[in-house]
Amino acid sequence: xxxxxxxxxxxxxxxxxxxxxxxxxxxxxxxxxxxxxxxxxxxxxxxxxxxxxxxxxxxxxxxxxxxxxxxxxxxxxxxxxxxxxxxxxxxxxxxxxxxxxxxxxxxxxxxxxxxxxxxxxxxxxxxxxxxxxxxxxxxxxxxxxxxxxxxxxxxxxxxxxxxxxxxxxxxxxxxxxxxxxxxxxxxxxxxxxxxxxxxxxxxxxxxxxxxxxxxxxxxxxxxxxxxxxxxxxxxxxxxxxxxxxxxxxxxxxxxxxxxxxxxxxxxxxxxxxxxxxxxxxxxxxxxxxxxxxxxxxxxxxxxxxxxxxxxxxxxxxxxxxxxxxxxxxxxxxxxxxxxxxxxxxxxxxxxxxxxxxxxxxxxxxxxxxxxxxxxxxxxxxxxxxxxxxxxxxxxxxxxxxxxxxxxxxxxxxxxxxxxxxxxxxx
Numbered sequence: 505x506x507x508x509x510x511x512x513x514x515x516x517x518x519x520x521x522x523x524x525x526x527x528x529x530x531x532x533x534x535x536x537x538x539x540x541x542x543x544x545x546x547x548x549x550x551x552x553x554x555x556x557x558x559x560x561x562x563x564x565x566x567x568x569x570x571x572x573x574x575x576x577x578x579x580x581x582x583x584x585x586x587x588x589x590x591x592x593x594x595x596x597x598x599x600x601x602x603x604x605x606x607x608x609x610x611x612x613x614x615x616x617x618x619x620x621x622x623x624x625x626x627x628x629x630x631x632x633x634x635x636x637x638x639x640x641x642x643x644x645x646x647x648x649x650x651x652x653x654x655x656x657x658x659x660x661x662x663x664x665x666x667x668x669x670x671x672x673x674x675x676x677x678x679x680x681x682x683x684x685x686x687x688x689x690x691x692x693x694x695x696x697x698x699x700x701x702x703x704x705x706x707x708x709x710x711x712x713x714x715x716x717x718x719x720x721x722x723x724x725x726x727x728x729x730x731x732x733x734x735x736x737x738x739x740x741x742x743x744x745x746x747x748x749x750x751x752x753x754x755x756x757x758x759x760x761x762x763x764x765x766x767x768x769x770x771x772x773x774x775x776x777x778x779x780x781x782x783x784x785x786x787x788x789x790x791x792x793x794x795x796x797x798x799x800x801x802x803x804x805x806x807x808x809x810x811x812x813x814x815x816x817x818x819x820x821x822x823x824x825x826x827x828x829x830x831x832x833x834x835x836x837x838x839x840x841x842x843x844x845x846x847x848x849x850x851x852x853x854x855x856x857x858x859x860x861x862x863x864x865x866x867x868x869x870x871x872x873x874x875x876x877x878x879x880x881x882x883x884x885x886x887x888x889x890x891x892x893x894x895x896x897x898x899x900x901x902x903x904x905x906x907x908x909x910x911x912x913x914x915x916x917x918x919x920x921x922x923x924x925x926x927x928x929x930x
Contacts, residue, residue: 513536518632555568574644576621594624597624630912631909686734706718740771780816784882785823788812791809863898867919901914
């Protein structure tokens with residue numbers, strides 16, 4: 505994490521403000537600007553944690569803030585402690601403590617041993633711009649809060665950033681949900697992560713999600729969620745790369761050849777200028793013909809198909825992940841349009857339309873045909889072509905990409921039932 509001080513701006517400041525608000529040190533708002541209120545909150549936090557209260561957020565302060573980003577901390581069990589007493593002491597729930605500490609007897613806790621205490625707040629925020637660092641905090645935190653959920657690495661991006669997913673469920677039917685193939689559609693990342701957290705929380709509480717039992721759902725499926733297919737592109741759009749960094753300079757050099765595409769907010773590609781969702785082996789040559797005719801013949805902010813199928817490491821990683829599993833259904837999240845694409849050209853997988861219609865009914869979205877200029881070389885295209893199984897692209901939300909965070913609550917309300925329906929019918 506970057507060292508922050510008065511005058512700093514950007515997504516790291518948003519994460520700082522998020523942590524301070526969660527800890528009760530800052531009233532808000534989250535605006536990505538390190539002003540006087542944020543500085544004073546940092547000083548109060550540092551003093552409380554025995555750090556030099558200089559208002560500068562360096563490695564030691566970030567380490568102290570870590571529990572507010574991963575959502576848990578550890579305590580040493582004292583004589584007389586029970587889950588109920590600890591839950592009351594730390595403003596959390598006995599169910600949350602029990603879930604994070606499987607095998608512990610809540611009435612006979614071993615004195616002197618460490619116990620995980622999940623904070624009472626939800627881990628997945630809906631009021632900050634997402635970055636690869638934030639996704640790592642969330643995946644690591646979910647795995648501690650819910651030890652039956654397992655983060656996994658399935659590849660690396662252009663810059664070497666680990667590509668990660670989270671897997672949970674005990675059923676035989678494997679399902680894959682992915683998000684953020686396109687950089688300026690990054691809002692789909694918190695969308696699918698909020699779904700994961702909602703299902704996991706309902707599971708440990710014996711609750712329901714969109715009217716369905718979470719335990720029954722996870723008893724019939726094994727779910728894999730890859731929330732950030734294109735981490736470098738998302739980092740570019742959300743300002744992670746400093747303007748002096750090579751990644752930013754190289755992307756800017758590409759973008760200057762396309763002055764009508766706003767930079768960086770118009771960027772869809774990976775950091776090398778290849779569109780990951782035009783790089784799969786499903787009529788890739790036809791996609792190349794169409795996009796070259798539109799002028800996208802070399803790395804670009806969008807619509808360049810790459811040098812060859814699977815030349816983008818992000819696309820190859822998801823492709824190889826899929827080959828290594830037996831996914832019976834996939835859902836790929838994009839924005840925008842409130843539409844569901846469900847077939848590939850004239851290939852209609854068995855039950856594909858039936859499931860799509862149920863997803864549409866649960867969300868209010870419409871079934872749609874993919875525009876001809878975008879009808880090749882996508883992940884869904886390849887999955888349907890290769891497996892003849894149900895694969896869906898969901899264009900969530902409405903507006904101009906990148907969609908504002910103000911749209912996210914509505915998108916969550918619409919798409920949690922959609923994803924539950926997909927799992928139920930897979």
